Amino acid sequence: MIYLEIARSRVRSKLGPFALPIGLLGALLLAIGCFLPWSTYAGFPGKMLNSTPGGARLYVLLLSLFAVLFLVDWPGRSKALRGTSLFALIITVLTMLFVGYAGGGLVNCGIGVFVALVGALLYVVGAQALPEDSAPAPIRNLPDRGWRTLVETLLVVGAAVSALLVFVIGLGIPTASVAEGPDRRLGGAISLNDLTNESQFLCFLLFVCAAMLGLSRIGLVASLGALTKKHSRVMVAAALMSAVVFPFTQGGDGYSLRIAASIGVFAAAAIGLNIVVGLAGLLDLGYIAFFGVGAYFAALVSGSVTSVLDVDLPFALTIVLAAAISGIFGILLGAPTLRLRGDYLAIVTLGFGEIFRITVNNLDGSAGPSLTNGPNGISNIPDLALPGGFSFGDNHTLFGVDLPFQANYYWLEVILVAVVMTAFLRLAESRIGRAWVAIREDELAAAATGINTTRLKLLAFALGATLAGAAGSINAHVVKVAAPDSFTFLESALLLAAVILGGMGTVQGALLGATVLYLLPEKLRFLQDLRLLVFGIVLVLIMRLRPEGLVPSKRRQREFREPGGGADALAAPPGRAEVST
Amino acid sequence: MDLFLQQLVNGVVLGATYGLIALGYTMVYGIVQLINFAHGEIFMLGGFGALTTYLTLPAGTPTAVALPMMLMGGMFVSVTVAVLMERFAYRPLRGAPRLAPLITALGVSIALQEIVRNFYPNAKTARVFPQLVDPQQRFTIVGDVSISAPNLLTVVVAVVGMVALSSFVRRSRTGRAMQATAQDPDTARLMGINTDRIIVTAFVLGASLAALAGLAHGLRFGQVDFRMGFLIGIKAFTAAVLGGIGNISGAVLGGFTLGLVEVMATQYAPEPFAGGAWKDAWAFVVLIIVLVFRPTGLLGERVSARA
Numbered sequence: 001m002i003y004l005e006i007a008r009s010r011v012r013s014k015l016g017p018f019a020l021p022i023g024l025l026g027a028l029l030l031a032i033g034c035f036l037p038w039s040t041y042a043g044f045p046g047k048m049l050n051s052t053p054g055g056a057r058l059y060v061l062l063l064s065l066f067a068v069l070f071l072v073d074w075p076g077r078s079k080a081l082r083g084t085s086l087f088a089l090i091i092t093v094l095t096m097l098f099v100g101y102a103g104g105g106l107v108n109c110g111i112g113v114f115v116a117l118v119g120a121l122l123y124v125v126g127a128q129a130l131p132e133d134s135a136p137a138p139i140r141n142l143p144d145r146g147w148r149t150l151v152e153t154l155l156v157v158g159a160a161v162s163a164l165l166v167f168v169i170g171l172g173i174p175t176a177s178v179a180e181g182p183d184r185r186l187g188g189a190i191s192l193n194d195l196t197n198e199s200q201f202l203c204f205l206l207f208v209c210a211a212m213l214g215l216s217r218i219g220l221v222a223s224l225g226a227l228t229k230k231h232s233r234v235m236v237a238a239a240l241m242s243a244v245v246f247p248f249t250q251g252g253d254g255y256s257l258r259i260a261a262s263i264g265v266f267a268a269a270a271i272g273l274n275i276v277v278g279l280a281g282l283l284d285l286g287y288i289a290f291f292g293v294g295a296y297f298a299a300l301v302s303g304s305v306t307s308v309l310d311v312d313l314p315f316a317l318t319i320v321l322a323a324a325i326s327g328i329f330g331i332l333l334g335a336p337t338l339r340l341r342g343d344y345l346a347i348v349t350l351g352f353g354e355i356f357r358i359t360v361n362n363l364d365g366s367a368g369p370s371l372t373n374g375p376n377g378i379s380n381i382p383d384l385a386l387p388g389g390f391s392f393g394d395n396h397t398l399f400g401v402d403l404p405f406q407a408n409y410y411w412l413e414v415i416l417v418a419v420v421m422t423a424f425l426r427l428a429e430s431r432i433g434r435a436w437v438a439i440r441e442d443e444l445a446a447a448a449t450g451i452n453t454t455r456l457k458l459l460a461f462a463l464g465a466t467l468a469g470a471a472g473s474i475n476a477h478v479v480k481v482a483a484p485d486s487f488t489f490l491e492s493a494l495l496l497a498a499v500i501l502g503g504m505g506t507v508q509g510a511l512l513g514a515t516v517l518y519l520l521p522e523k524l525r526f527l528q529d530l531r532l533l534v535f536g537i538v539l540v541l542i543m544r545l546r547p548e549g550l551v552p553s554k555r556r557q558r559e560f561r562e563p564g565g566g567a568d569a570l571a572a573p574p575g576r577a578e579v580s581t
Numbered sequence: 582m583d584l585f586l587q588q589l590v591n592g593v594v595l596g597a598t599y600g601l602i603a604l605g606y607t608m609v610y611g612i613v614q615l616i617n618f619a620h621g622e623i624f625m626l627g628g629f630g631a632l633t634t635y636l637t638l639p640a641g642t643p644t645a646v647a648l649p650m651m652l653m654g655g656m657f658v659s660v661t662v663a664v665l666m667e668r669f670a671y672r673p674l675r676g677a678p679r680l681a682p683l684i685t686a687l688g689v690s691i692a693l694q695e696i697v698r699n700f701y702p703n704a705k706t707a708r709v710f711p712q713l714v715d716p717q718q719r720f721t722i723v724g725d726v727s728i729s730a731p732n733l734l735t736v737v738v739a740v741v742g743m744v745a746l747s748s749f750v751r752r753s754r755t756g757r758a759m760q761a762t763a764q765d766p767d768t769a770r771l772m773g774i775n776t777d778r779i780i781v782t783a784f785v786l787g788a789s790l791a792a793l794a795g796l797a798h799g800l801r802f803g804q805v806d807f808r809m810g811f812l813i814g815i816k817a818f819t820a821a822v823l824g825g826i827g828n829i830s831g832a833v834l835g836g837f838t839l840g841l842v843e844v845m846a847t848q849y850a851p852e853p854f855a856g857g858a859w860k861d862a863w864a865f866v867v868l869i870i871v872l873v874f875r876p877t878g879l880l881g882e883r884v885s886a887r888a
Contacts, residue, residue: 283680336873343616344872346683347822350815351865358862489811493687500684533695539688540670547674547681 008128015129020070023081023126027067029119030088034061036112039099055200056095059207060116063088066214067123075135080217081127087210089120091203098199140223156231159224160238166208168249170519171256173201243414247407254404258478259522261406264413265475267514268420270498271507272467275424277496278505279433280460281440282338283346285492286353290465292487293329294322294472296360299378299482300371315384319473326469327462334461338454353492361484377483384412384477392477409478416474417511420467424507427463436460437505497535501542503549512550586726588844594732594801596840597739601794602817603824603832604746605787611763611827612783614679618686619666621814622693623659623788627795628710628805629697630658635711644713648796655792662693663788667781690811697807707806710799735797742793743833746786750829755782763827812861816843819868825878834879842867 015022034057066084069077096113100106142148215221228235250256269291276284301321303312313321337348364374372378383405384392392408427433435456438446447453476482494517502513521531542549602624609617634654638647670689674682697704714734719727728736750756761769762779770776798813799805816839824835846863847855854862871878 277680281680283683333869337869340872340876343610343614343679343683344822344876346616347815347818348869348872351819351868354812354815355862355865358859362858362862490691493691496684496687500680504680529699530695533692533699536688536690536692536695540685540692543677543681543685543688544670544673547677 011125011128012131015125016131019126019129019131021126022122022129023070023085024067026085026119026122026124026126027064027070030064030092030116030123031061031119033112033114033116033119034058034064036115037110038095038113038116039103039110040108056091056203057112057116059203059210060088060091060120063091063207063210063214064119064123069218070126070130074218075138076133076217076219078127078130078133080214081130082124083217084210084214085120085123085127087206087213089117089124091206091210092116092120094199094206095203136219138219139226140219141226152227153231153234155224156228156234157238159228160235160242163239164242164246167515168246170201170204170208171259173204240414240418243417244411247403247410248399254406257404257406257410259519261410261413261478263515263518264410264417265471265478266495266498266518267511268413268416268471269468270495270502270510270514271417271420271424272464272471273495274499274505274507274510275427275436275467276460276464277499278510279428279440280436280457282457282461283343283496284349284461284464285346285489285496286349286351286356287464287468287495288487288489288491289353289356290326290330290468291472291475292356292360292482293326293465294469295476295482295486296372296378296472297322297325297469298473298476299381302381302477304378304381315386315477319470322473323466323470326472327466329469330462330465331458334458334465338457338461350489350492353487353489357484357487357489360487372482372484375484377481377485379481379483381476381480381482384408412474413478416471420471421507421511423463423467428505428507432456432459497539500539500549503551506549506551509549509551583725584848586723588848589841590722590726590728590732592841592844593837594728594735594840595844596820596837597736598794598798598813598836599817599820599839600833600836601739601742601790601797602813603820603836604743604829605784605791606818607821607824607826607829607832608759608783608787609780610821612759612766612780613671613675615671615682616686616818617671617784617787618683618814619689619693620787620791621810621812621817622690623663623810624791624795624798624813624817625697625805625807625810626662626693627655627659627788627792628799628809629655629701629704629708629795629807630792631655631796631799632708632710632805633658635713648713652793652796655796656789659788659792659795660785663784664781667784672777672780690814694807694810701807704807707804710803710805712800712803714800716801716803731797731800735801738793738797742790746790747829749786755779759783816861816864819864823868823871823878825880825882827882828878828880831878831880831882838879839864839867 038057063084066081069081092113096106096109096117099109099113103109142151212221246260247257269287273284273287276282276287298318300309301311301313301318333349333352337345340348360372360377361375363371364376386392392405392412396403396405435446435451438449438451439453439456443453479486495514498513498517499510500513501509501517502511503509521535602620605620605623606617609615609620631651631654634651635647638650642650666689670685671682674685701708712731714731716729716731718730720730720733721727750759758769758774759779759782761772761774762776766776769779795805798809817836820835820839821832822835823839824831824833843860843864846867847857847860849855850859850863
């Protein structure tokens with residue numbers, strides 16, 4: 001980091017006065033490059049050949065628009081430009097490499113990419129040469145006029161809709177996994193076509209990151225965040241509507257709905273875990289086991305032919321019972337162990353997770369009582385059915401749109417996520433939630449102020465387990481199987497990573513983290529074997545560069561960013577913890 | 582009775598491995614209060630380092646030469662990785678809240694496993710480890726109770742390693758500085774101790790012992806696997822907690838206790854919960870029971886008082 005600073009100050013001292021012309025020239029060249037063809041052959045997807053920008057070219061073009069900031073002295077502009085220009089360069093270089101690789105050599109890249117490359121380089125240099133921002137971008141309010149409320153509402157709705165749009169576009173970029181269907185995990189070499197498709201997704205992802213980075217650094221994201229807080233009801237309604245209409249945008253494609261439903265389960269579990277980890281500060285490394293308890297219970301009483309119990313409970317009862325049983329497990333595990341210090345709790349929950357996995361793996365009648373079919377798990381779980389005779393396994397048509405049966409499960413997941421989110425938000429602002437935060441920050445002080453720490457910790461733990469149980473029971477019906485392989489330590493780690501990547505203690509964060517972590521492996525199959533490696537490295541990098549997560553709660557952000565926030569004997573000297581990018 | 586004694590021997594062998602790895606956990610935790618999840622991977626890398634060294638040695642190298650060379654190779658890999666890990670993953674997070682380095686450790690652990698799986702030749706499945714010490718050769722202890730040569734070697738090197746570490750920590754200047762840092766880092770620093778260097782020392786010592794365990798593991802089972810560090814690592818941490826974290830004799834005691842419990846439970850647990858399929862579950866059950874009734878471990882913990 002320090003070397004970057006030195007390099008930047010050198011660029012600044014030499015080129016400072018020319019920052020504006022260099023940057024603008026670069027952005028202009030970049031934009032011109034986007035209207036020239038980037039490849040000399042047909043076959044690379046994303047409209048690289050003709051003169052209308054599409055795919056990566058469109059993204060780069062949009063990023064070049066940030067160059068307007070060279071002209072106005074907007075607070076935070078220098079940081080915003082540094083970020084966006086760098087991303088524009090990265091996308092350009094990546095696309096150049098992909099086009100060259102797919103076409104058999106860089107000579108097959110069109111003239112446009114080289115123009116854009118030169119432009120992007122100048123853009124980066126210009127942005128680096130800008131003087132440092134004098135002040136961070138403030139939160140801005142609209143002028144107080146008669147139309148203010150209306151505009152604010154529209155902005156909030158627009159934010160929710162564009163979030164849906166980003167998700168739909170991202171999901172809609174075809175990748176190898178879509179073509180291959182549900183068996184995609186079985187491996188097999190990926191073709192050149194997959195690679196080029198996935199490069200599209202990668203560029204889109206980078207573009208979204210860059211745009212968010214740019215907008216957040218000039219303060220627009222924070223301003224919008226303040227607005228959504230002010231009009232939270234509108235925001236909730238708009239977000240819910242966006243989520244509900246999503247299946248209608250998919251043109252009857254069941255696969256993307258299935259992914260969306262899986263994201264829903266993953267997100268619901270992540271939010272539940274966020275209560276335990278984010279609010280109460282209890283590190284639970286075996287959370288997936290509670291999810292598994294719910295899933296196995298639902299599978300056992302689903303009337304599946306592979307279940308040893310020959311019962312078929314109504315689904316509403318199953319969810320309640322599964323949640324209750326998971327909660328009881330949570331209490332049984334938590335009651336004796338929650339007196340322990342945090343790290344011990346982590347290891348005990350990890351142990352519990354392993355015990356659960358080993359137990360369901362063994363209860364196959366040979367090493368133990370016959371209950372779970374051992375490694376094969378309980379499969380062929382039937383589709384859900386409502387008392388009115390409505391089966392979740394049927395396709396149907398609504399408002400003239402054909403909806404595949406996955407839409408039913410998707411909507412069920414939307415309800416689940418909504419319930420879990422409500423629970424989280426209500427709890428977080430309640431007396432209980434504040435007590436949890438107090439315990440997380442300083443258990444001794446919390447106890448001294450009269451908080452019954454053990455009981456409240458137990459409550460958080462049991463509540464997290466209950467939500468996981470409910471999510472698990474639904475998931476058993478969505479994936480139609482409950483097998484030990486789905487409940488390994490890695491799954492717990494992934495959930496935890498989703499919470500931390502998104503930002504501990506915020507519900508949007510857990511949602512975002514779950515979406516990103518679920519979607520990335522689905523979409524970036526060209527990484528294939530390296531996926532987990534990249535995942536591990538990303539975990540390390542996030543902790544170094546943005547330990548408070550993508551959408552941090554205010555309190556947590558301060559904790560990580562302010563010098564002396566984590567006053568500690570071995571703490572780095574103040575200022576070193578400050579990360580500059 | 583013979584069966585019991587035989588299982589006792591097996592338990593001691595298993596416990597020796599756990600103890601060796603647990604020492605690395607306990608030293609690091611005692612000083613920086615970090616559960617270094619990646620320590621299991623350091624153990625695994627020690628095994629792979631030893632294997633690599635063996636493969637580069639000319640064919641026909643006598644065992645007496647090959648074994649120390651392999652140990653040095655394994656230690657070199659383990660120590661290098663551990664030092665790099667401390668420098669680039671953990672040290673920047675010193676001031677951060679407790680969860681941050683734990684997540685980092687998780688990430689490092691996954692990354693190291695995947696690096697070996699993807700980039701070590703043919704390591705996607707277990708790789709054959711040379712059986713330099715003949716496992717068929719058994720030494721009778723009493724009656725029908727015997728111990729195979731690699732197992733005996735494991736116990737011997739483990740005990741030597743533990744004694745060496747213990748005397749290092751107790752007698753040497755650096756060792757005493759380690760104790761001081763673990764007790765009170767602030768005061769230790771005021772006394773002129775370079776705490777950064779002490780922390781690195783703890784990582785280096787832990788990694789060396791883990792490499793020793795990795796070599797022993799390879800010799801005993803005739804194979805090394807990129808996955809082998811994970812479960813053993815968790816169990817070794819369990820052992821460290823069992824003995825009282827931060828406590829060096831505790832880690833050794835915890836290791837042997839855990840090994841014995843695991844072996845005995847496999848043999849004597851009530852049906853149907855006996856047998857190899859349940860042994861890992863028993864290890865964790867014991868952990869939970871111990872933590873409930875004696876949260877500071879068997880010998881009590883020794884962690885610097887800042888929580």
